[in-house]
Amino acid sequence: MSEEQPGSRASRYTVLPATAAASPVIHELEIKRSRFIGHLVRVQTEAGARAVIAGLRREHHEARHACSAFILGADRDVMRSSDDGEPAGTAGLPMLEALSLRETRPASDTLLGSESPGTVVRDLSDVCAVVVRYFGGIKLGAGGLVRAYSDAVSATLDRARLITRQRMVMTGVDAPHAEAGRWENELRTAGYPVHQTRYGSSAATLVVALPDDGRSGSAFGARIASITAGQADVRTLGTEWVDLP
Structure with a gap:
């Protein structure tokens, strides 16, 4: 259980388990000698998300970048991202899209059944993603960075258990x-x-x-x-x- 979200239109959405607030889901990719370490953390507030990001920056102080994205609320009305020094649009936004476009359950599983048959639900929220990059000396280019940061979040999500709130x-x-x-x-x-x-x-x-x-x-x-x-x-x-x- 948790705090109210007054006035929300949604009556349910998808989240990480409560344990992911203290124990992030972590997965690492290596791409052309650069290490991309994905972290997924359950958060409830913007201040909480920013504290997670700041904490991972301190933990990985030798890393070149700690790019981030987070989504909050039943209606997902708070969405933020940061490239943290990567070229604009190559990290934070692809990460945010990987979170926001994640298919969480078929429409037939919704309570009210308002979606059309064959559609899917994308309602993942209360989640902060941080991808820490240790630069390996080989530049990836804009397209390569977009793929790397998106894939880092998606691969970490593949290892996460998701539940309904x-x-x-x-x-x-x-x-x-x-x-x-x-x-x-x-x-x-x-x-x-x-x-x-x-x-x-x-x-x-x-x-x-x-x-x-x-x-x-x-x-x-x-x-x-x-x-x-x-x-x-x-x-x-x-x-x-x-x-x-």
């Missing part, structure tokens, strides 16, 4: 203490994992995360009415972004 409606089901355990078991059996159970003085609240897709709420309401014989008090607690397994 979903906006969820957190729904509270108030249950008598004596019924909470049974209701929770029946919800789990019906395919509604209980996110947590909060015990109060007079009742327990089962918190269930539902996809914010405009359809799941009514189906859940019918299921909980069946499980509880209409006794449950169901209320909306808010929305959160959740990484799906």
